[in-house]
Every structure is written in structure tokens, then in C-alpha cells.
Amino acid sequence: MNTANKPGAITTRKVKDSFGYTLIHIISFFTILPIIGIVLYIIYNGAPTLTWDFLTSMPANGMKAGGILPAIVGTLYLTIGTAIFSVPLGVAAGIYLAEYAPHNNWTRIIRIAIISLAGIPSVVYGLFGLGMFVLFLKLGNSILSASLTLAIMTLPTIISTTEEAMRVVPERFRVVCGSLGATKWQGIRRIILPEAMPGILTGVILGLERAAGETAPILFTGATFFLPHLPTSPLDATMALPYHIFVISTQVPGMPLQIQFGSVLVLLIFVLIMNIWATTIRNRARRRRQW
């Protein structure tokens, strides 16, 4: 059955071609489907719970009634705390790698260190935070310990995006700065850094978004299940949305489902806002960029 003549081969190729194309479309569709599904499912089930009262009142009746104010405030505190520690250090480290680092073995080691940090499981960061901040530095189970732990976890993201954002600024900007008599730092501060700012901000927000949603690193460094009042000092333990969701969905029997969905929706909105914010900054900068 020798039908492998020319027209036949071309038909087979065409069939294969359209088959491959269809397959890729189907696969991509099924990758996107769960994302849309999850988001809509949570919005649909959580929206009825989402009242002003739910957002602004304290939990009551062993979490089974009332609102989730302390968890929302706690997550805000943790996110801000993380930013305070990770942004200056991460941006500075990114500037170093983009502008100062020589091509030598030390720089290579720094890069390996950053890659390693990026891969460490979040629960291992939690262990480290427990060992170093909670026990060794005696900061206790506190917002401070948890923020420091989250900050270290966020660091590699901020460093890499800062470096990348600075690198895309064309070399001629630096040359012109130098030729105008500016010192290296003046050039960076006045010209390169502002040009790279949208990229840096995008990275910072995406890093903080991840930190805000993390549970494992704060499990034993600062999260607590219930707090009768809002935290008053950085050395207080705090409630946090992700930890709260974990506890009410696994540890509390008879937890009303609508409260669970409501809490999940609040966290999702928090994350969505940061995500859209980052995307907007990036897109706007890309449109405006003149080089």
C-alpha cells in the first residue's frame, strides 16, 4: 500500500498541522478555564457575605459570626512591614548588580545566592524565621518577626526585577550623564533610577502581593488565630487573612461556609488589586517609553 506519493504527503502534513494547532488551542483553553472558574466561583459565593459590617467588625461567637477586621488589618500591617524591610535592601542590591557589580566570581556567587533564595520553600523560610527572629533574637511571635521573615522571602523577587529594570535603560543614558560631569551615583539617582522606576515598582508590588498571600512563613513567626483587639505594637502577634482562611477552613468544625467564602474573597480582592495595579504601571510605562 504505497500511497506516500506527493499529494498524499502534503495532505498528511496539513492534517498534522491543523491537529497540532487545535491541540495547542485546547490545551491553552483548559489552562485558562480553572483560573476564570476559581475567580468567578469565589466571587459568586463570597459576594453576599461581603458587607461593610463584615469588613469592619471584630469576629464574634468563636469566629462563627461577626467580621474579619483584625485579619484584614493584620495583613495590611504585615505587608507594610515586609515592604519596610525588603524594598530598600532589595532595590539597593538590584542597583548594585545592575550598575556596580564587576564581572568576577563574587558577583557570580551573589547571583547563585539570589537564585537559591528564590527557590527556598516558604515553609523553610518559616523555620528560619522561627529559629532566628522568634527564638534567637527573642522577637517572639510578632508582627516584626513575621515581617522580617516575609521580607527575606520577597527579597529575591525585588532584587531581580530591579536589576532587570535598570538594565533595560540604554547605555547611552549613562554615557551622557558621565559626559555632563555627573558622578556615577548622581546619574543613577537622577536619570537611571527614575527611568527604571515603573519596572521596579511592578516587581515590588508583585513581590508584596505574594508576601501578603503567604501562610507558611507566618505560621510560627507571628500569626495567631484569635486576637480580641487589634495589635498595638510591632511585637504583638497578629491575625492575618491567609492564616485565618486556613484555620477556619480546616480547624474549626461547623464554620459557616459563607464566612469562609467571604474571607477568601477579601484576600482575593486584595491580591487582585495589587495585580492590576502592577500590570497598569507596567503597561502605562511601556506605552510612554521613548527609547
Next chain:
Amino acid sequence: MKDKLITRIIQIAGFSSILIVLLIFLFLLREGLPALSEVSFSDLFATRWYPIEDLFGILPLFSGSLLVTFFSILIAIPFGVGTAIYIAEVAPRRVKEILKPMIELLAGIPSVVLGFIGIVFLSPALREWLNLPTGLTAFTGALLLALISIPTIVSVGEDALNAVPQSYREASYALGITRWQTIWRVTLPAARSGMITAVMLGISRTLGETMAVMMVTGNAPTMFKGIVSLFKPTRTMTATIASEMGEVASGSTHYHVLFFIGIVLFLFSLIINIVSNHFSEKNRKDKEQVVS
């Protein structure tokens, strides 16, 4: 003067990541190494994890992690690589601009939210469809973890495909080769080492994932006993640390063993990430050779 000071500060910041990695390793060793003197080697690498009776065999946890990670990656590779190909090679610009933020959104969904979805939707659904005694199984965990590693695979894979010089594709079209064959025979092989990086980073994410897997895999430390284990509860290394560390007295044997598991996880992630970085460097160098 001010310039010098600032340069110095930036330098110190630049080197900080080395210090941090060393500190992490140091503290893990400090809290985890005593486990080796408190539990004999053969007891540690035994098949029963039952801390209440001082049985600290970590093999079941190891087996749980491998089982969940392996099947999760098996699911994630076709979807991740397929979507990366779609975004990089096939999708029209406008579709691309919608797809990429959606993949980023998936990357941003906290794992505890996915775990929640696993509890309220996926595990009851699986229990019904597959007629299982419980929906909290290794398979449920593998499905959720696939969602977590797909964004990594897509974005790293897409970068790898974009790095393939356009001249490859043009040369291929010029020979009368169809677009699909070009993707399959030319572009994908050219991006091979980048694709390997993508998958390895996906594995690293999956292995280290904690919350989602802890919430849906049923928390039963069991050894792998063939494919049936996939549809039974299991327990990973990460989930064990997360669920037990809160209840142990610091300084106890149990505490030290949990840190020891942390050391194992740390070393795993270190190896995977350094090797995958090696592949991505290779990818970059291959491309440079072509250009020059």
C-alpha cells in the same frame, strides 16, 4: 564624600543575599543537626512517622512529597508547555495581552485560596466522580499543585521560546515546512534547555508548596504502595513541618527532626535551582553563539 558612602551602602546591600543564604543554612543546621544525635540514622530513615511514640521515620514524608510532585508535574508539563507555545508562537497579539496577565493572576492566587477551593469543591467532586472513600488524596494535591507550577512553566518557557532567533523560523518556512512542524521540530528543540529550566523551576515550586497540599492531601504519612497510593491520603515533608511545628516544644527531638526535614528541603531546592540555572545559562550561551 556622600557618593562614596552611598556606593558603600549599595555594595553591602549587594552582598547581603550571600549573608542571608548562609544565615538560613546556619540556623537550619543549628536547630536541625541535633536530630542526628538524638535519633539513630536507621530510625530516621525508617518507614514509620509517628512522633507521639517517638517514631521519626521520614521516608513516608519523602515518599509523599515525591508522589505528589511527580504526578503534579506530569499534569503541569503538557498544559504549561502547551500554553507557553500558544502565547509565544501562535496567539495573536490581542489574545496574548489577555492571556499573560491571567497567567500572572494564577501565579498571584495565594496557595491557601487554592487549598480552600480544594476543600470545598475539588475534593468532594473527586470523591463523587472517582467513587473514593475520601476526596483528600495525593491526586487532589497533585491537581492543585499543577495549577501552582503552571504559571512558572508558562512564563519561563515563553521566555525561552522568545529567545529563539526569528531566523530559525524564517529558514524553516523558507524550506516549505508548516508552522506546526516548525514549532515542533525547530523552535521547541532550539529552546530545549530553557524548557528544561522551566520544568525544573516548576518542580521546585511544587516540592516546596505547603498550604494547598497540606489542606487537601488528608495528612496521613504513608509509604508509596503502587498507583493506588495516588488515590489515598498522603503527607508531604512541607505539610508535616507546617502542621506539627506549632505544637512541639522548642528543643525537643520532634522539633529538631522537623528542622532536619527543613534541611533536606533546603538542599533539594538548592540543587534543583542551581542545576536549572545552569541550563538557562546554557540556553543563553547557545543563542549568543548563533548570533555571532
